[in-house]
Amino acid sequence: MLRIEGLEAGYGSGKVLFGVDFQVPRGEVTAIIGRNGVGKTTTLKSVVGLLRASSGKISLDSQDLSRRSVHAVVRAGIGYVPEGRQIFPALTVLENLRVGQRRAPRTWTEERVLDLFPNLRRRIKNRGHALSGGEQQMLAIARALVTDVKVLMLDEPTQGLAPMVVKQIGDVIQLLKAENVAILLVEQNLNLTESVSDRILVMSKGKVVETLSIGQFKLDADRVHHQWLTI
Ligand SMILES: Nc1ncnc2c1ncn2[C@@H]1O[C@H](COP(=O)(O)OP(=O)(O)O)[C@@H](O)[C@H]1O
Numbered sequence: 001m002l003r004i005e006g007l008e009a010g011y012g013s014g015k016v017l018f019g020v021d022f023q024v025p026r027g028e029v030t031a032i033i034g035r036n037g038v039g040k041t042t043t044l045k046s047v048v049g050l051l052r053a054s055s056g057k058i059s060l061d062s063q064d065l066s067r068r069s070v071h072a073v074v075r076a077g078i079g080y081v082p083e084g085r086q087i088f089p090a091l092t093v094l095e096n097l098r099v100g101q102r103r104a105p106r107t108w109t110e111e112r113v114l115d116l117f118p119n120l121r122r123r124i125k126n127r128g129h130a131l132s133g134g135e136q137q138m139l140a141i142a143r144a145l146v147t148d149v150k151v152l153m154l155d156e157p158t159q160g161l162a163p164m165v166v167k168q169i170g171d172v173i174q175l176l177k178a179e180n181v182a183i184l185l186v187e188q189n190l191n192l193t194e195s196v197s198d199r200i201l202v203m204s205k206g207k208v209v210e211t212l213s214i215g216q217f218k219l220d221a222d223r224v225h226h227q228w229l230t231i
């Protein structure tokens with residue numbers, strides 16, 4: 001279980017997160033929703049250590065990951081797929097999977113990951129730039145998995161993708177959940193969010209303002225939408 005307590009962070013002197021608290025259990029999808037600019041991406045960046053938190057605690061199971069390097073956080077089992085599917089366009093699918101790997105994965109081996117993404121297996125020798133947007137997103141997820149993830153954080157994975165591809169991403173999320181991965185999903189597509197999530201966290205102005213089970217969220221979706229998502 002990933003546990004975030006009292007997380008505060010920002011850019012320079014501008015604070016963005018004002019005490020973020022939440023947990024991400026194994027085998028569940030926890031979604032963060034909220035308007036643009038409330039701090040969703042900043043939260044993910046702070047968890048993975050790309051941004052130095054000014055206070056708060058980040059722990060995975062009983063291991064304290066606060067103030068660790070990105071490398072140490074990733075090695076502990078936290079995978080991060082940033083917005084905009086950042087893959088290496090000049091490298092092949094296989095090279096993308098292997099780049100930066102210091103040791104062979106134990107849990108998520110290349111074979112197992114490629115079983116999950118048959119499209120990528122078919123395109124294993126193709127370069128990143130030759131892939132469709134959906135395939136690039138799958139590759140970005142596959143790359144995060146081969147670091148032996150326990151927690152997978154996805155920042156707007158369906159942005160700009162066709163409905164059929166959005167559904168495929170949803171299927172992958174369901175599969176990973178069944179494999180006991182803890183998933184933290186930041187997503188604008190509420191239909192997808194509803195269909196895969198177990199819990200919904202609503203963020204506003206750098207804090208988690210509501211935590212709803214998916215059942216509660218479905219009953220209260222109109223209110224949540226008007227209160228926290230419309231401009
Ligand atoms: N690199 C940055 N430098 C300065 N301010 C930033 C930077 N990235 C984001 N911000 C600001 O931090 C706030 C939260 O941004 P972000 O976490 O990206 O929001 P969200 O992902 O919820 O849309 C916004 O006001 C944004 O303008």
Ligand SMILES: [Mg+2]
Pocket residue numbers: 040041042083
């Ligand atoms: Mg964002």
